[in-house]
Structures are given as C-alpha cells and as structure tokens.
Amino acid sequence: xxxxxxxxxxxxxxxxxxxxxxxxxxxxxxxxxxxxxxxxxxxxxxxxxxxxxxxxxxxxxxxxxxxxxxxxxxxxxxxxxxxxxxxxxxxxxxxxxxxxxxxxxxxxxxxxxxxxxxxxxxxxxxxxxxxxxxxxxxxxxxxxxxxxxxxxxxxxxxxxxxxxxxxxxxxxxxxxxxxxxxxxxxxxxxxxxxxxxxxxxxxxxxxxxxxxxxxxxxxxxxxxxxxxxxxxxxxxxxxxxxxxxxxxxxxxxxxxxxxxxxxxxxxxxxxxxxxxxxxxxxxxxxxxxxxxxxxxxxxxxxxxxxxxxxxxxxxxxxxxxxxxxxxxxxxxxxxxxxxxxxxxxxxxxxxxxxxxxxxxxxxxxxxxxxxxxxxxxxxxxxxxxxxxxxxxxxxxxxxxxxxxxxxxxxxxxxxxxxxxxxxxxxxxxxxxxxxxxxxxxxxxxxxxxxxxxxxxxxxxxxxxxxxxxxxxxxxxxxxxxxxxxxxxxxxxxxxxxxxxxxxxxxxxxxxxxxxxxxxxxxxxxxxxxxxxxxxxxxxxxxxxxxxxxxxxxxxxxxxxxxxxxxxxxxxxxxxxxxxxxxxxxxxxxxxxxxxxxxxxxxxxxxxxxxxxxxxxxxxxxxxxxxxxxxxxxxxxxxxxxxxxxxxxxxxxxxxxxxxxxxxxxxxxxxxxxxxxxxxxx
Numbered sequence: 309x310x311x312x313x314x315x316x317x318x319x320x321x322x323x324x325x326x327x328x329x330x331x332x333x334x335x336x337x338x339x340x341x342x343x344x345x346x347x348x349x350x351x352x353x354x355x356x357x358x359x360x361x362x363x364x365x366x367x368x369x370x371x372x373x374x375x376x377x378x379x380x381x382x383x384x385x386x387x388x389x390x391x392x393x394x395x396x397x398x399x400x401x402x403x404x405x406x407x408x409x410x411x412x413x414x415x416x417x418x419x420x421x422x423x424x425x426x427x428x429x430x431x432x433x434x435x436x437x438x439x440x441x442x443x444x445x446x447x448x449x450x451x452x453x454x455x456x457x458x459x460x461x462x463x464x465x466x467x468x469x470x471x472x473x474x475x476x477x478x479x480x481x482x483x484x485x486x487x488x489x490x491x492x493x494x495x496x497x498x499x500x501x502x503x504x505x506x507x508x509x510x511x512x513x514x515x516x517x518x519x520x521x522x523x524x525x526x527x528x529x530x531x532x533x534x535x536x537x538x539x540x541x542x543x544x545x546x547x548x549x550x551x552x553x554x555x556x557x558x559x560x561x562x563x564x565x566x567x568x569x570x571x572x573x574x575x576x577x578x579x580x581x582x583x584x585x586x587x588x589x590x591x592x593x594x595x596x597x598x599x600x601x602x603x604x605x606x607x608x609x610x611x612x613x614x615x616x617x618x619x620x621x622x623x624x625x626x627x628x629x630x631x632x633x634x635x636x637x638x639x640x641x642x643x644x645x646x647x648x649x650x651x652x653x654x655x656x657x658x659x660x661x662x663x664x665x666x667x668x669x670x671x672x673x674x675x676x677x678x679x680x681x682x683x684x685x686x687x688x689x690x691x692x693x694x695x696x697x698x699x700x701x702x703x704x705x706x707x708x709x710x711x712x713x714x715x716x717x718x719x720x721x722x723x724x725x726x727x728x729x730x731x732x733x734x735x736x737x738x739x740x741x742x743x744x745x746x747x748x749x750x751x752x753x754x755x756x757x758x759x760x761x762x763x764x765x766x767x768x769x770x771x772x773x774x775x776x777x778x779x780x781x782x783x784x785x786x787x788x789x790x791x792x793x794x795x796x797x798x799x800x801x802x803x804x805x806x807x808x809x810x811x812x813x814x815x816x817x818x819x820x821x822x823x824x825x826x827x828x829x830x831x832x833x834x835x836x837x838x839x840x841x842x843x844x845x846x847x848x849x850x851x852x853x854x855x856x857x858x859x860x861x862x863x864x865x866x867x868x869x870x871x872x873x874x875x876x877x878x879x880x881x882x883x884x885x886x887x888x889x890x891x892x893x894x895x896x897x898x899x900x901x902x903x904x905x906x907x908x909x910x911x912x913x914x915x916x917x918x919x920x921x922x923x924x925x926x927x928x929x930x931x932x933x934x935x936x937x938x939x940x941x942x943x944x945x946x947x948x949x950x951x952x953x954x955x956x957x958x959x960x961x962x963x964x965x966x967x968x969x970x971x972x973x974x975x976x977x978x979x980x981x982x983x984x985x986x987x988x989x
Contacts, residue, residue: 357859357867358900358912361820363806366728366759366771367464368394368824368855372456374486379910379941381501381958381982382450383508383532389477392458393855393871396893398971401537401545402552403447404582404591404605409971410460411828412851412877412892413474417592417973422835423779424473424798426465430481430576432609432630433469433666433693438784438835440657440702442591442636446477447607448580449556451499451512451530455480460855461826462775462800463757466732467672467687467716470755471779473798473830481558481576484524487516487988494518497988505960505980506537522569528558539975540966546974548588548600556580572615579608586641589658592973601658603638624674629667636662656701663698685718697783704745704786709737724763731756736780738792745786753778753795759802767808775800781834791834791845800828817862827852836890838881849889851877865904872897888923894930894970895919902939910941921970930970936962956984 359376362369370392372380382388386400386408398415399406407415414425419438427435427446434446457478459465465472487495499512512530534552536544560576582605589598613628640658672689691712699705712734719727735752757775779796786792804824812819833846853875861867873896877889895918902912914937921930940957944950964979 356818357820357861357869358902359859359869361806361822361857361859363769363808363820363822366726366761366773366802366804368460368802368804368822368826369464370458370460370857372458374454374482377450377453377456378954378984378986379939379956380450381503381939381956381960381984383503383510383534385446385448385450385453385456385477385479388450389456389458391871391898392460393857393873394460394475394853394875394893395458396969396971399592399974400972401977402534402549403554403580404442404549404584404603408446408477409891409893410458410474410477411826411853412849412875412889416891416971423471423782424830424835425475425477426469426472427477427479428468429479429578429609430611430630431613431628431668431670432611432632433668434607434609434632434634437664437697437782439636439662442589442603442638442662447582447605447634448479448578449530449532449554451510451514452481452528452556452558452578453479454482454486460824461802461828462777462798463730463759463773463802465775465777466714466730466756467689470712470732470734470753471777471796471798473777473779473800473828481560481578482514482526482528484516484518484526484560484562487514487526488518488524490518490521490524492518492520495988497986499984499986501982501984503534503980503982505977507533507535508537508980508982509533522564524562526558526560528556528560530556532556537977537980540961540964540978541975542978543975545977549591550584550587552582552584554580554582568619570616570618572613572617574611574613574615576611577609579606581606589638599643599658600641601638602641603636605637606633606635608633621676626670626672628670631668632664632666634664660700660703661698662700662703665694665696667694667696668692681722683720685720686715687717688715689713695783699742702787704740704783705742706738706740706745706783706786708780708783709739710780711735726759726761726763728759728761729756730758730775732777734780738781738783738786740783740786747786747792749781749786749792751780751793751795753780768805769807770805771802772804773800773802779835785834788834794832794834796830796834797832798828798830800826802826812860814862817860819858819860821858822856824855825853826855836879838879838885844882846879847882847884848880849877850880851875851889851892867900867902867904869900870898890923891971892921892923894921894932908942908944910939910943912939913937914939918967918969923970930968930972933965933967933969935965935967935976938962952988954984954986956982956986958982958984 384403386397386406389395390397394411396409407420409415410425421435459476462472465476468476494517497514501510510532514528516526518524532554539545558578563573565571585602586600589601609632611630616625669692674687676685693710695708697705714732716730733754738749740746755777759773761771763769776799781792802824806822809819828851830849836846838846856872858870877892878886879889880886897917900912900914904910916935918933920932938959942955960980961978968975
C-alpha cells in the first residue's frame, strides 16, 4: 500500500499552534471555581473547543452535540460524522447509494452494509443487510437529531449488539425540553437552509408543547430538496438520478409521574421517504448497463419506552420496544440490451421489492454500588431481536430470532484505576421462508472484552483494551450452505494515552489530547470473497492504525480542533495470497482553527488533507487531496427581535477542488455556499 506521509508533519505543527496561541471556542462560557485571597469562591471562564475530546474513558468514542450538528450544515448523517477519526464515507452527500465505513468496515461500493458497523436511533437498530448496489446503512435526516455518538472498534459495543468490528453509530432524536427548557409552554424552531451547488433547500419546522413540567410533545417536519450538484470540474456528479425531494417527520411524547417522578413513559415515531423515477438500478456508481428503475424508499421507526429511576443507586431501569421498517419498492423502466453476466435482461433484480423489519425489546438496569475502595457502575440487560425480510430476487426471505444477555461493569479502584469488563452472549435462530432456502439454522456465541485505564495526578492517563466478537450469519447467507452455519470471528487490541490540562500556558486555557492505536483481525470470513481468480471467501482480514483527537482553547475565544487517522490493512485469500485490504480508507488529517467574538460570532476555518492510497484495486484506490471549508455562526444575545436567532454561513470546498475519496464511486461536490437561518419562538 503506497501512501504519503505529508499530513504527519501537520500534527506537531497544529499542536504547536495550539500551544502557542491563545485559543477557545463556540460556547466560551465554561466555568470553574477559583478561590480569591479573601476566601471567596469566584468563577473562572474557561475556553471550550468546538468538540470536547473524551479523555476520561478508554473507549475510543466521539460525541457530536446539537450545536455542532447545526454548525456542520450536513445534508446527510454520513456527512455529519465524517469528521470523526476512523470514519470514511461512500458517496456520503446523498442518502441513496451512500454509506458509512469505520476502520475499514461497514458500507462499500457493492453492498450497503457488511454487518460490522451497528447503527442505532434512540436505541433502535437500523440498517438493511447486503442489498446489492442499492443499499444504505442509514436513511434519515440530520435535522431530527440532538446528538450523534460514534464508538470506534469493538470494546464499547457489547451493550448494543454483536459482530461490531468497525464501530457503533448512536443517534438521539430531539426532545420536547430541548425547545421548551422543561418549562410549561410552547416553542417553535424554524430553520431554512440554502446551498448553491445543486440548488439545495432544506426546511425544518420543530414544534414543542409542554402542558406541564412532566408532560411534553414534539413534532418535527423536515423537507430536503437537492438538484444536481457539480464536482470541482463543473461536471454534474450523478446525472442519472432525479432531483431529491425527501420529507422526514418525527413525532415524540414524554411523560414523568409517580413519587419523585421516578416513572417515565416515552413514545416516538419517525419516517423518511424518497421517490425517484427512471434512474439507474445501480445507485452507487450510476452504472447504466443494469437498466433503469422507478424506486421508492420508505423508512419508519416506532419506539415505546418505560423508565423507572427511584431514589436508589441500585435501580435505573428501562424497558424499550422498537420496530424499524425499511422498504424499497422498485420496478423496471428500461432493461439492458444484453445479459449482464448471469443476469438476464429485465430480470427480477430490477423488479425486486426489498423489505426489512426489525423488532427489538430491551430490558436493562444500571446499578451503582461500592465495596470498600472499589466503586461499580454495572449495566446488565436482556434483549430480544427479530429481523424479518421479504423474499426477493437474490435475497432469500425469512426470519432471524435472537436472544442476548449482556453485562458491562465500570469498576473504579481508588482515583487512578478504572477496569471495565464486558460480556455478551447471543443466540441466533434463522428460518428461511422460501425453497430451497427454507431450512432452520441455529448458532450462538459468547463474546466480551476488557479495558484498563490508569490516570496519573498530572492529567495524563494510559489505557488499553482487548475485545472479541462474532458476526452471526445473516438472512443473505441462506443461499450459501457453507456460510449459514459459520460465524465470523474478530479480536481487537487497543493501546493509547490521553492528556488533560487546564492552565497550560495561561491560567484558563484548556488542552485535551487522546491517541489510540488499534490492531484488529477478522477470520472465518464469509462476507468478502477473494480478489483475482479466487471467488471463495477470504480467509482473514487484518487492520491496524492510529487515531488522534486534540483540542486547545482559551477564554479569549481562539480554539484549535484536530483529528487524524493513519491505517493500513491486509486481506488473505483461501490459498494464502496476501493483498492490501480493499476497503481501507485513506490516511487523513482534519484541522479546525477558529475564534469566537463577543460570544456572538464564531468564525472557523477547516482543512482536510488526505494521502494517496493504492490498494491494488482501482475501485478502492485514490489520489490525495486537500479541501478547505469556512464557517461563520452569528447568534445575537439579549432580548428583542434577534433573540434566539441564529445565522450560519458556510463555504464548503472553498477552492473548488476536484477529488474522489478512495471508497467513493463518484467525485465529491465542488464549491458550495450555504446559508442557514434559524429562529426559535
């Protein structure tokens, strides 16, 4: 794998900029106590970065809060999280024909998912299986969410599911109290966004009503339209598709009751729909020789949740039911003039309707207790998962019933040591519904991990982890008798350190730094076949790399955020030939420098630098590139007409760079001016 190392030179340079310049962030009103000479406990204003680095945990996790969600002006959830180390996109500028890759696993140019990246919305598992050339892991809109969390690797995944090799994406939808502040009354947030490249328009209307402090309702309607964006050369990126006009809706209600408001009920429903007519069947690469189809996609998620949290450290209980229904209806419009391989003209491939229904019931409890100098934060749970798929061309129908039990115990020993063992046991019972794939197949697996963290008194902490998981067979494997009874196995090791410091150069500056090295191995592979003449499944996939997150800020308003990823991987076929891993993302570095003026104006510049990569596969190799983005947020304070009003101005790809990330099948958009106006009434 040939890769340059120019971005590595930027890491110490960026950190030196952070250490040598007074820096801070968007919400620069962080506070800490300070003791004056007369003993008065005063308030110190601390600098805050745009995105805090999660230095207090051994888990490689990144959290994007609601302020950053708005600032990024993302058109898809994939675009929202592509700034996280280890995350790469497959055509992330549109929902259809796009996906998310983490540490080299997840979506790729052929299938929407390889089942090694887990996506959850409010705890409900989302994402289809291996839909050929039309799949996507996530079909929704960023305006629906208040927080996005990305867990990289396996060690932090056992509470959420099995088979997580790449990572977990967890999204939380907006709550009524996010608008009302928890006080009785009503609130409305209206957002209008424009983009010049492709004449994009997004409209979001969020209404919240809180009759009492304990009862709240929310409705969110979002409509996103997009024409035909152009790349850096001025060429239309995907001329075969129609203009996008995707409506989304979220309805939510929350109610607290009982003594000390210990009981809570929550219900939500969300739906996103898209219709496209006379478009290429292949939504990834826009390849036309498969023929054209009319395609309608509809994704729905329904959630019911009960929580019980009395005044006891031993009980924080939740019972959640969720149902996710993802449907793709398509019919042929034009057919290839001649067969494509073994696919006849106007075959069932073009006329296949895909439908996935996932029902999950999860009961879990978190208990805090102490035994001497040892404190336990123990989460235990039991989970039932039913996945049902309709029969379609080259996609056998059936049901997959799973039961799982899990336990994660965060053990604090004194003030220095944190030991976190985690375990998950899961069973799978697959029943095919159509001959000849109507057999019954069962398997089970015990998986788990252990992380250790030691914190020194000077802000430095070191950590390490080891984790093992298994990827259960999926309904697609019903067509392959040698795969349906075999699980894929994976182990991951991680080592790293973090550093927190307040008052590095000046009294109130803040520095946070985290570096994670990982090494993963996947064997008994069934989801990928060998390259070249070898069409049998790969024998082994190995990936390793380093992820860096850093931030530096000062109360004066200047701030620096940095993240970088370096990685490499190998795949070994059935006869022992070693090649570069075809789905390895490019090494990249992302640096943001900004300043907040008078707590009203936030101006930032973001640079993304990616190295050349050559995996030996033209479809997953790419040239290096540099992309620059500018953002300005204006949020006037005080009362009057401008109260609770926000203006956002962004220029994406400032220099109109022409580039195609190595995992993408089409170029990325060129220069795009974006304007967002948001007002809360």
